[in-house]
Amino acid sequence: xxxxxxxxxxxxxxxxxxxxxxxxxxxxxxxxxxxxxxxxxxxxxxxxxxxxxxxxxxxxxxxxxxxxxxxxxxxxxxxxxxxxxxxxxxxxxxxxxxxxxxxxxxxxxxxxxxxxxxxxxxxxxxxxxxxxxxxxxxxxxxxxxxxxxxxxxxxxxxxxxxxxxxxxxxxxxxxxxxxxxxxxxxxxxxxxxxxxxxxxxxxxxxxxxxxxxxxxxxxxxxxxxxxxxxxxxxxxxxxxxxxxxxxxxxxxxxxxxxxxxxxxxxxxxxxxxxxxxxxxxxxxxxxxxxxxxxxxxxxxxxxxxxxxxxxxxxxxxxxxxxxxxxxxxxxxxxxxxxxxxxxxxxxxxxxxxxxxxxxxxxxxxxxxxxxxxxxxxxxxxxxxxxxxxxxxxxxxxxxxxxxxxxxxxxx
Amino acid sequence: xxxxxxxxxxxxxxxxxxxxxxxxxxxxxxxxxxxxxxxxxxxxxxxxxxxxxxxxxxxxxxxxxxxxxxxxxxxxxxxxxxxxxxxxxxxxxxxxxxxxxxxxxxxxxxxxxxxxxxxxxxxxxxxxxxxxxxxxxxxxxxxxxxxxxxxxxxxxxxxxxxxxxxxxxxxxxxxxxxxxxxxxxxxxxxxxxxxxxxxxxxxxxxxxxxxxxxxxxxxxxxxxxxxxxxxxxxxxxxxxxxxxxxxxxxxxxxxxxxxxxxxxxxxxxxxxxxxxxxxxxxxxxxxxxxxxxxxxxxxxxxxxxxxxxxxxx
Numbered sequence: 001x002x003x004x005x006x007x008x009x010x011x012x013x014x015x016x017x018x019x020x021x022x023x024x025x026x027x028x029x030x031x032x033x034x035x036x037x038x039x040x041x042x043x044x045x046x047x048x049x050x051x052x053x054x055x056x057x058x059x060x061x062x063x064x065x066x067x068x069x070x071x072x073x074x075x076x077x078x079x080x081x082x083x084x085x086x087x088x089x090x091x092x093x094x095x096x097x098x099x100x101x102x103x104x105x106x107x108x109x110x111x112x113x114x115x116x117x118x119x120x121x122x123x124x125x126x127x128x129x130x131x132x133x134x135x136x137x138x139x140x141x142x143x144x145x146x147x148x149x150x151x152x153x154x155x156x157x158x159x160x161x162x163x164x165x166x167x168x169x170x171x172x173x174x175x176x177x178x179x180x181x182x183x184x185x186x187x188x189x190x191x192x193x194x195x196x197x198x199x200x201x202x203x204x205x206x207x208x209x210x211x212x213x214x215x216x217x218x219x220x221x222x223x224x225x226x227x228x229x230x231x232x233x234x235x236x237x238x239x240x241x242x243x244x245x246x247x248x249x250x251x252x253x254x255x256x257x258x259x260x261x262x263x264x265x266x267x268x269x270x271x272x273x274x275x276x277x278x279x280x281x282x283x284x285x286x287x288x289x290x291x292x293x294x295x296x297x298x299x300x301x302x303x304x305x306x307x308x309x310x311x312x313x314x315x316x317x318x319x320x321x322x323x324x325x326x327x328x329x330x331x332x333x334x335x336x337x338x339x340x341x342x343x344x345x346x347x348x349x350x351x352x353x354x355x356x357x358x359x360x361x362x363x364x365x366x367x368x369x370x371x372x373x374x375x376x377x378x379x380x381x382x383x384x385x386x387x388x389x390x391x392x393x394x395x396x397x398x399x400x401x402x403x404x405x406x407x408x409x410x411x
Numbered sequence: 412x413x414x415x416x417x418x419x420x421x422x423x424x425x426x427x428x429x430x431x432x433x434x435x436x437x438x439x440x441x442x443x444x445x446x447x448x449x450x451x452x453x454x455x456x457x458x459x460x461x462x463x464x465x466x467x468x469x470x471x472x473x474x475x476x477x478x479x480x481x482x483x484x485x486x487x488x489x490x491x492x493x494x495x496x497x498x499x500x501x502x503x504x505x506x507x508x509x510x511x512x513x514x515x516x517x518x519x520x521x522x523x524x525x526x527x528x529x530x531x532x533x534x535x536x537x538x539x540x541x542x543x544x545x546x547x548x549x550x551x552x553x554x555x556x557x558x559x560x561x562x563x564x565x566x567x568x569x570x571x572x573x574x575x576x577x578x579x580x581x582x583x584x585x586x587x588x589x590x591x592x593x594x595x596x597x598x599x600x601x602x603x604x605x606x607x608x609x610x611x612x613x614x615x616x617x618x619x620x621x622x623x624x625x626x627x628x629x630x631x632x633x634x635x636x637x638x639x640x641x642x643x644x645x646x647x648x649x650x651x652x653x654x655x656x657x658x659x660x661x662x663x664x665x666x667x668x669x670x671x672x673x674x675x676x677x678x679x680x681x682x683x684x685x686x687x688x689x690x691x692x693x694x695x696x697x698x699x700x701x702x703x704x705x706x707x708x709x710x711x712x713x714x715x716x717x718x719x720x721x722x723x724x
Contacts, residue, residue: 043503104446112634113696119689219510262521270514
């Protein structure tokens with residue numbers, strides 16, 4: 001526990017601090033870019049991107065080994081990863097555009113075939129008996145303990161660049177996500193916007209490979225935006241929240257993994273992020289489960305109250321226990337099950353309101369069907385005053401309307 | 412010949428049967444645009460397998476299978492819950508669930524110290540195709556000898572049973588599967604519940620994935636759920652034909668992939684050992700590329716050629 005807090009406050013040694021800071025930056029950048037991928041409804045393309053890095057890593061290793069004598073240089077491996085991931089993205093696009101297969105089949109094909117090629121290359125490397133190949137396994141699940149200052153700096157620079165690109169192009173990306181047809185009509189090149197978005201995603205996946213591994217890096221681009229989506233409907237806020245969730249989740253996960261032996265960083269980061277998601281799902285005031293339950297409870301209360309009062313107005317007994325308890329709590333019904341004086345008068349009001357609503361439905365069937373609040377709220381709060389006035393006149397035919405009868409007589 | 416029967420044949424059988432189980436069900440996943448369900452399921456079985464292993468401390472035990480199946484069904488339900496309650500897009504819900512469960516599997520694996528000793532993630536990804544051996548076989552006549560056949564590795568016999576189960580499932584519910592895959596609304600109005608059939612399809616997928624996963628690793632499972640079905644989809648419009656083609660494509664990928672992995676490097680004069688599961692997936696991918704390019708009606712090259720012929724007329 002002490003070690004965990006020490007890691008959280010960046011005082012558990014230079015290396016741990018480096019890992020935590022690097023992971024936080026990575027989480028922030030991937031959360032931000034993930035927002036647009038989520039809004040574009042292409043979340044799982046990150047799965048294809050991350051799996052498609054493997055053959056590039058393996059091939060770069062072999063080539064560097066054969067020609068330069070050492071294959072462990074990180075920039076070489078990462079550029080190999082970026083190249084093959086780019087090829088993978090293009091392959092997904094090509095399959096989607098030129099064959100009858102859908103995007104999910106294209107993603108599945110690319111991720112499995114590319115990954116299988118990578119696997120075959122890895123087994124070849126294993127049988128080549130070269131020293132230093134152990135580092136390659138780290139790309140599958142990530143290994144942060146050996147993060148160097150230069151790697152952390154690379155992540156920082158890349159995260160900053162990606163953040164900058166997002167801020168500068170936020171308008172275009174939002175347009176692309178919400179209405180790509182309109183974007184095309186406005187003169188934007190939708191295909192290139194899409195490619196730019198995927199290029200940024202690819203950058204994140206590649207720099208995150210070494211830290212969290214190719215299987216789990218996609219979680220960093222999926223979970224924070226999905227969690228952030230519960231809190232807001234505005235794109236800039238969404239990006240900020242997703243980046244915040246990504247950063248804090250990665251930071252806490254990295255600190256946790258530094259505090260105990262045998263704690264895989266990538267796995268812990270994902271679990272912490274998932275706990276953020278669960279919390280958002282539960283308590284978000286906009287779209288959370290708790291908010292929905294509250295809304296449902298309020299709705300139920302309104303309906304039961306209204307039905308109960310209508311029953312009182314028609315001198316019918318109220319038998320439903322929930323209705324009785326709601327009526328009693330509002331003071332409309334006494335302990336003996338008889339309506340109180342207050343209940344009687346409220347029942348008359350509701351009865352008249354219901355009559356007006358019924359009349360409205362008879363006179364304007366289409367409009368009343370389109371109305372979500374039909375007979376839920378007092379009619380005066382939903383419909384404009386002149387409509388209510390008209391309905392009231394219609395309801396009381398003994399009030400003679402001079403103008404109309406005169407016209408009728410003339411006709 | 413003994414060596415072929417004892418070492419190569421069981422591996423080929425294992426690879427092909429695993430491919431066939433996934434390849435047949437893959438047709439319906441591809442048609443329903445749920446192709447990535449196979450991907451998700453083959454990731455989420457990891458925690459189930461690890462927990463099953465922790466209970467029994469044996470690899471390839473019944474507990475591991477049960478754990479994996481339980482994890483798969485749990486994941487499917489969780490995806491559904493997140494999608495419904497949280498109003499999250501299906502792909503994103505899937506991504507959240509499968510990465511989290513995979514991460515949980517990795518953490519449990521490392522924490523309990525089973526990693527490296529008995530189980531490791533690489534093994535789960537690559538599978539263990541080459542380890543299948545059939546020491547009781549000496550000649551081809553043994554292939555017709557019931558007693559010797561019963562000495563085939565457990566995993567082969569398991570997969571055989573699973574394949575039978577899948578084929579029976581598809582034949583029994585062919586009409587229903589067809590209607591719900593192509594027109595869920597029509598099927599609902601005719602009285603077949605697309606929801607229940609969809610769930611039983613996913614359960615069959617989980618069974619196939621789990622049986623194949625322990626034998627050949629997750630990557631081959633993912634490839635086989637998609638590639639043979641996509642290959643067949645490029646070649647035909649008839650669902651029955653598509654099922655046959657995907658079955659043939661799965662079996663041929665299993666056979667040629669293994670042969671390429673076992674003898675390919677030797678033919679090239681190298682002493683490499685190549686992952687057979689990976690090679691089978693690569694062959695399946697290549698078959699699909701060929702189909703996408705040269706399929707008579709829907710292939711890209713053939714369509715271009717027809718367009719050019721039209722243009723010149």
